[in-house]
Amino acid sequence: MSNAPPLLQVKNLRVEFPTRRGTLVALDDVSFDIAPGEVLGVVGESGAGKSMTGAAIIGLLEPPGRIARGEILLNGRRIDNLRYEEMRRIRGKEIGAIFQDPLTTLNPLYTVGRQLVETMTTHLPIGPAEARKRAIGWLEMVGIPAAAQRIDSYPHEFSGGMRQRVVIALALCAEPRLIVADEPTTALDVSIQAQVIALLKTLAREKGTAMMLVTHDMGVIAETADRVAVMYAGRIAEIGPVREVVKHANHPYSEGLMASIPPLDRRVERLAQIDGAMPRLSAIPRGCAYNPRCPQVFDKCRALRPDLINAGTTQAACWLYDTETARD
């Protein structure tokens, strides 16, 4: 990668949820960069804070959630403290969002075509006729059959995977520079998935579009991401080049996660699993949040919280890689 400045910088991000039972810390000291044309994959335990990180970046944290500390910069400019209207413009034009939940993005009362056309006429210097033509083109690009015939359908008339493809088309059609994609291909079959991934990669390569790609699908990560961040209990447990993180994870949680991937080439009696569950936000243990489930836990892990440190090929938040710590 050249030394182009990062397109997106997230610095020490902390997100809190004030509740009657006290303040919940949903994201704690999360930092990462994404360069133009780069795809950062984000994986991790369900509930770890992946969607929350995406929501914070696009300025759509659900109240009472709020950014309590840290900064988010797009092209060197802070965007975490912008007014709603200003952020709304950025969101359509510079950041495209693909949400995990297609129903929040699609308006059930409008046809799919109308939603695409309105997005384009708002953010691009084109009229409705041109926008409709492009809308059909985008629907074709994301693999909707008979796009010209189905453009006037309502969202509920589409299958789950087809709705998701409409959401993808909506995020891409205004040609943003950063795409925050939360499980964009989860509802898609492998073939359409291959097509959508190819489309996203082309955008990254040819237009320099950067992407934060949240997904549970390690196959998609392996194919698409340049780097991967593994999240656990509101923090980044490990971050590094995709091949290293997927094939030679250093953090014990990443290792357990990768081991749980069901094999394709054989049937096993029982899948490898990490026993237990991630702690609830209100009961994050002292020290390393993974310590109650970690097979390699030692005393220090229960007392002190590890920050990301150099673990050779990747950075891992784990005391095993602390050279000062003589492991007993």
Add this chain to the structure above:
Amino acid sequence: MTDATPMFEARDLTRHFDVSRPLLQRMVAREGRRILRAVDGVSFAIPRGTTLSLVGESGCGKSTVARLSVGLYGPTAGSVIFDGRDLAQARAMADQRRRMQMIFQDPYASLNPRWRVADIIAEPIRAFGLVQTRGEQELRVAELLTQVGLSPLDGQKFPHEFSGGQRQRISIARALSSNPEFLVCDEPTSALDVSVQAQILNLMKELQQRLGLTYLFISHNLAVVRQVSDRIGVMYLGRLAELSPAESLFRRPRHPYTRALMEAIPDLDMTGRERIPVGGEVPSPISPPSGCAFHPRCPLANDRCKMERPDLKPAGDAMVACHAVEEGRDDAMPLPAIARDAA
């Protein structure tokens, strides 16, 4: 197996949707009605205590079969037989309804946002009168929450306080709460990370072994499907292309579409194996191609394929709807890399 009646049977199951534009617009444009054949003559049976999975491209009709299977849609033609009874008949009896449950593809749409999680999970328990006291109900809810990897304390929260994957666990707990014998699972784990997915799939297998549950399982993740299925049905445009014992399907996929589908699986090992999307256009279910619906994309298609629709016929231990397979000229298409590696 002592009881030979299958738990579940779909007989020539068909569901069409009318997706015509409003009458006035149709008159102006001089166009007729548009009928979408979401499911078109699908037959299969699921023996008690086994799992049948449906795979296939998005929009091929999997969720529609799922909804037909539990009576959320009525069939346009054909029928669904639940434990030897017509489904409509079975649905009229509360004690039969309790025996079937569905886990939906979309964990957002299927949970009532205004209810606390404990009430959502307890609803079937109450509706079917499965416990006598409030205390018993609380115990059961706590047990279910723990079973799916949540905490009993989570019962007091509302759905919006959970992540996507956590919500899917709630819907699984709810589906299990009425002690069903037949579970229709539409993409039950695709919103979950792989470690929770492994826990849920292990749990589902364990429940099956312990309680003899029968599953209709839908997923587009073929690795997951391989782990859970006894048999697999591959759907294409509303019809079954192939119905096969699970291991045979992976070792020797026969239908050209099945083979193409397997070539499109993402390459996790980063071996550089090329991922080949199924070529050609995904056809429209409103005006499906003549003859075999796969013919515009099939490397083995010939004139017969364009005219005559193939029916499911036995081929080895599978059932395959393909003229080339029937005529024994399917060797012209290579086995996918995954199957080659296994051989």
